Amino acid sequence: MRSDILKGLFEPGTRLRIVDLSNRYGVSQMPIREALQQLQGEGLVTLLPQKGASVRKVDDRFVSNMYDVRAAIEAMLVRKAVEVLTGPVMDKIEHLQLEYERCASSGDMEEALAYNLQFHKAINELPQNPEAVEIINRHWGLIVSLRNTFGFSEKRIEDIIEDHRLLVNALKNRDGNAASVIADQHVQKAKADLLTNMKSKAEFKR
Template sequence: MKKKPIERHQTLREKILETIRDAILRGTLKPGEKVAEPELAERFGISRTPIREAFRQLESEGYLTVIPRKGAVVTALSERDVKEFYAIKAILEGYAARIAAKNLSDKEIERLEAINERLQQLADEGDVKSFYRTHNEFHELFIRAAGNHKLAELINQLVVKFNRPRMASLSLPGRMQISVNEHSRLLEAFKARNGEQADNLVRKTASLGGQLLIQSMAQEEGRAVDPAVLEQIVDV
């Protein structure tokens, strides 16, 4: 009896989160635009408390910025933000891949292969949301295998702030397939227990990921996507 209200509240909260995430990813809510609490409260027939809780969650994920006495607005990122993010991500994840190459068990490598096979299926289906979740599973597995809890914590704190733009970038033509190919190369390095190669691959793909994300942001803003960048990445 006591569990029902909790279950209902969690379900409702997830609906609010999904509604706002989808609106931002579709471009219905644009960077800098305010997300109105009263409209959401009326739509879901609830008080503003669970909406504010959802706003805090979305802020931690990088979708919203909550401004005191003004409310929540869709987070706007600059190209500098993206470049700085990927510079740090490349170093941290590259180091994790270097250590993981020595620590991964055969069973864990098999699991990584299975995840990448699933990613190929999702890429073929064009399922961006499921692809993004599964893509994160791949990275989380080898980061855990590095055996450094502080490192894993730092990476998680960093990437969670860029959930929205990273997911949006997957909608670019060919982006999901590129990711699958990158993982295949990384898996070969893991199988060879080549930490240096794994590190270099992760750093290189992080740099390319940053370029793609900048192109995704240009697309969101209605600016032309640079085909030369996409061709360069596909050829890697």
């Protein structure tokens, strides 16, 4: 169910009826209910009394707020990450970035998104602030779902690669302030790109 949501097979706002899901996935209703509860915790599903479950419906304000929170937290985490960064971890971060570039250049965006998550996760977990990381992780699945639904602009992948390279260099130089600025701008550009794509698709549907 998570995979189908992340692939965009269920668009935001789609009602998720337990009976239909049980038939679709060939399991009883109990594991469906448990899965919906877990997906609610990940931010992919909304559960309301008397109304049941639906794929989380988002608007411009929600997306903007979600990215603003992410930008603030990631800017803080990357600044602190510089203080505890080790050589082996730096090597891992570089490797993940190269893998992202490889997948992006071959057009495998599903795999590229997975490496993008690992790249940011490797940095964000360095300061050992699980409360901050939990807030960021809560919406990662939702962000992937939105990207699968609305896609990227033509030059967005090039921007991501450039930002990642700048961030890697700032980390190598142990420049926490520069890394923090890059991280903030990176997230803000991602927000602007997604909002533009959401608006374009809405206008196309009209």
